[in-house]
Amino acid sequence: MWDVAEELGAMLVFAEHRYYGESLPFGQDSYSDAKHLNYLTSEQALADFSVLIRELKRTVLGAQKSPVIAIGGSYGGMLSAWLRMKYPNVVVGALAASAPIWQFPDMVPCGDFYKIVTQDFARSGLNCDVNIRRSWKAIDNITATDDGLQWLSGEFSLCSPLKKTDLDGFKAWLQETWVNLAMVDYPYEANFLQPLPRWPIQVVCKHLGFDPSVVSDYQLLGGISEAARVYYNYTGNCPCLNTSSTATGNLGFIGWYYQACTEMVMPLCTDGVQDMFEPQDWNFQAFSDECHSLFGVRPRPDWADTVYGGLDIASHSNIIFSNGGLDPWSSGGVTRNISDSLVAIVIPDGAHHLDLRYNNEYDPHTVLSARVLEVKYFKLWITQARKLQIPG
Amino acid sequence: MWDVAEELGAMLVFAEHRYYGESLPFGQDSYSDAKHLNYLTSEQALADFSVLIRELKRTVLGAQKSPVIAIGGSYGGMLSAWLRMKYPNVVVGALAASAPIWQFPDMVPCGDFYKIVTQDFARSGLNCDVNIRRSWKAIDNITATDDGLQWLSGEFSLCSPLKKTDLDGFKAWLQETWVNLAMVDYPYEANFLQPLPRWPIQVVCKHLGFDPSVVSDYQLLGGISEAARVYYNYTGNCPCLNTSSTATGNLGFIGWYYQACTEMVMPLCTDGVQDMFEPQDWNFQAFSDECHSLFGVRPRPDWADTVYGGLDIASHSNIIFSNGGLDPWSSGGVTRNISDSLVAIVIPDGAHHLDLRYNNEYDPHTVLSARVLEVKYFKLWITQARKLQIPG
DSSP states (O other), rough: HHHHHHHHOOOOOOOOOOSSOOOTGGGGTTTSSSHHHHOOHHHHHHHHHHHHHHHHHSSSOTTTTTTOOEEEEHHHHHHHHHHHHHHTTTOOOOEEOOOOOTOOOTOOOOOOHHHHHHHHHTTTTTTTHHHHHHHHHHHHHHHHHHHHHHHHHHHTTTTSOOOOHHHHHHHHHHHHHHHHHHTTOOOOOOESSEOOOOSHHHHHHHHTTOOTTTOHHHHHHHHHHHHHHHHOOTTOOOOOBBBTOSSGGGGTTTHHHHHHTTOOOOOBBBBBSSSSOOBBOOOOHHHHHHHHHHHHHHOOOHHHHHHHHOOOTTTTOOOEEEETTTTGGGGGGGGGGTTTTEEEEEEOOOOTTTTGGGTTTOOOHHHHHHHHHHHHHHHHHHHHHHHHHHOO | HHHHHHHHHHOOOOOOTTTTOOTTTTTGGGTSHHHHHHHHOOHHHHHHHHHHHHHHHHSSHHHHHHOOOOEETOOOOOOHHHHHHHHHOTSSEOOOOOOOOOOOOSSSTTHHHHHHHHHHHHHOOOOHHHHHHHHHHHHHHHHHHHHHHHHHHHTTTBBSSGGGGGGGHHHHHHHHHHHHHHHHHHHHHSSSSEEOOSSSHHHHHHHTTTTTTTHHHHHHHHHHHHHHHHHHHSSSSSSOOOTOOOGGGGGGHHHHHHHHTTTTOOOOOOSSSSSEEEEEOOHHHHHHHHHHHSOOOOOOOHHHHHHHHHOTTTTTSSSSEEETTOOGGGGGOOOSSOBTTEEEEEEEOOOOOOSSSSOOTTOOOOHHHHHHHHHHHHHHHHHHHHOOOOOO
């Protein structure tokens, strides 16, 4: 964005979503209960952005007639696409990078997400996915005894030793670690969720190359622990691993969770066959109950489909949906062209919104082409907008 | 709509807007204060309609894949257009009849509305607009004395005799009477706001044909009183005229006024030259103060432009904007084609959403053509929708 803004003579505006960062509408009370959380919705965010953009155009010298393009990645990409859909008068187009606008009930299979995670590991090293798939049973085997629990805690240098009751949480933490690695499997050193080496999953998989037919549970989990450290301790500064954190907390985890518990219901599931995780069905009722106990709200699973059109978005225009082939969120992304002006760009070697990052010498050529194409569309939209401009 | 529904094999659904009719979200308390009125917004109404349509498609046998077309007149026409703009996944197109979607600040001149009212009277009888323009001063002249006040009250058969302090209200009531007549100047007997003869303004103007250079104030106001009775007492059953009512109360006046005081800020003004009314500028501050005293809220004059696009609606599709040339609300309507699928139909001899009414033997041919064209577009949208239908 920075390079491109310079090329286009554009102003970049980073708008903070209400309830995230410092944008707390009720200060410290913003998250205190359902009543205070009530204004945390994507619709409100879109309205905020629209009002902000119009206010900037009104007050920033020279901006009055400047066409505006929405750019975002992940949920920000969803908002960008939706901003164009709902406020085409405010933004002339949108780049929705790694935006899973179809990860809602009955739009895509719930298992695709973890399949992609698994494929990332399978392609990054011999036996890598196979050994992770086996690790869950190995954890069960070893933690059947107190000695095993203690061994595992030591092997992972856990900040708090594992208890029997922690095992589900421990597995969930590992699972989320693999997911996060899939999201940030970038071709160069980067620090998005965590500081990581280039192609981190390849580095992870170096620790998981065992022949699965001969490896012991202890060896296997030793490898898993080394693999986890790639994610949590690449800098070598981390004295112990904390299974209650996967480093996404700083991205507004609670806010996002509340949104998932209201509008953003995204079914995910695993079967242990097409993916490397323990089988788990999508259980809406359990999810709803959890939402109710956490926030006092219950999710509306159909609402995203109603308000944002679901699969039926063909009447909109000027949106680029870019997705990385390595990115599990591409499971819910738009990966085929819908029309001449609703275009999909797939970056086979890309992880989560790689295209939004600075150019880098290690960038695969596919992301370079994607960026070029994106800018071509930006220029087209700007030209169109200048032609259509309403007088006055 | 009824004829056309039969022709198309369609189901007609009349959805009641929240806070109107029986759809009171807080029962008798719905209008009690700003807190209870907080959910009375056009956005909520659009969301309600979308949820309702999806629910009907889910539950009505055979409706699942039926394309839906939004149809409405006046504010209902605005909602129809906006429903297509905001929920193109829910409705394949919209007929927005007499929908003043541009009657918001800085979109159209505030004086056009009353200019059209005036033109309707000017074309309906010699001197008709001239004598109405003169009547305001005649009222001032005559009511300068108590005898005059009494005379005027008698002449109009007012239910409550006029006091000096009632004069602004009396004039406002007369002004609104002329406006309402312009809205319902239908070519046949009808009962929309009131039971009325065919071409009611022609009937009104028969009482106002005096030569303005010789008529006395008494004669003039006598004619005005006869003219007003055309509107209020066509049936002959009205024992006295009530200046606190203009027969729009039953259309949800308070609800609409609250909406005008929040989102639907529609500037109107008169100059007494291009229109036949006393000059009155649009005074936002006075309006805002009135809103605050009535409802405890202040209007957001820019919001409609932000949320519904104002003049910049070209990226939307499949909306017919029909307007009557006699209808003052056509001042804020879309009366020129915006694109191949955002089309304007102007019915020169039409008043407020005449096209939505049953066919009638007195219909001018222009409204018959309009109805034919509207149905042509309906069929086109339905065909398009069936081709584009998302599988599943």
